[in-house]
Amino acid sequence: MNRIIAVLLIALCSSFNVSAADKKELADYAYYGFEPEIVTNYISNRKKLGYVRISVELMVKKPEQLVSLERHDPLLRAAIVEILGNQTEDKVKSLTGKEEIRRECFEKLNLLLEQETGEPLVVNLLFTKYLYD
Template identity: 25%
Template sequence: MAAAADKTKKTVDKDKIAKPRKPMLVTALIAVLAAGAAGAGVWFFAQPGHDDGKAAAAEKKPAMPAPAQYFPLDPAFVVNLNGPVDGPRYLQVEVQLMTRDAAALEAIKTHAPAIRANLLMLFSQVSAAQIADVAGKQKLQADALATVQKVLKAETGKPGADELLFTSFVTQ
């Protein structure tokens, strides 16, 4: 019996020794998995397209617009104003069109006679009272731009002109 008791004692001793190894093995396995996950995360974020938002910020930064190009509609427009004879009767206005597209500038040059004709009709319908203050001049400017864009859209399919500027505005 003593042999059986020794065998049981040896088995108990082995169990005491084996048990501490199991938690150490689990800890080592967890450490290896964590290191692998960290390595995978570094690899994933090091790939192109994952620049910690720097690329996204660079894309959101507005691009510089193309340089403005101006086209003067020469000579100046001179029209009779509508309304009673006791006030101003003539309007002389110099107009320049602004665009940022070279193709639109060529379209403006090509269709300048049609643009001038439509602007003459618009300016001749204005009365002196309508353009007596800044708000009236700004409204006329906006209407003139809409007229130019309408002509260009009918001819080219695109509005073309970005802005219409009065570089001289005289009533007499």
């Protein structure tokens, strides 16, 4: 019985083993952060303006792609500001709305990068800070 358990544990552990090629691929990912943080207004239900302040990190597969992101930073930042500025207060303040905004930003940035560089560079877009009022 103990042998069967030992063999199953070894088989299970070996199935989770990451090959050297997979480790290299994982190690090549890089992140580009917008500095300074992005602050803009959104459509508020109240009489005063609502604002959102976010930190955005873009994940790319290769560190050399960071140069392209830096080159197109103003274009990408403007797209994020435009998307955030067109959101309603309810969407900005809900978790599902936040995810929809993140996905919209991801798709728009990749579309712009494809137009500018010939390929969508962003693998993932992360909001590392998301504050609103």
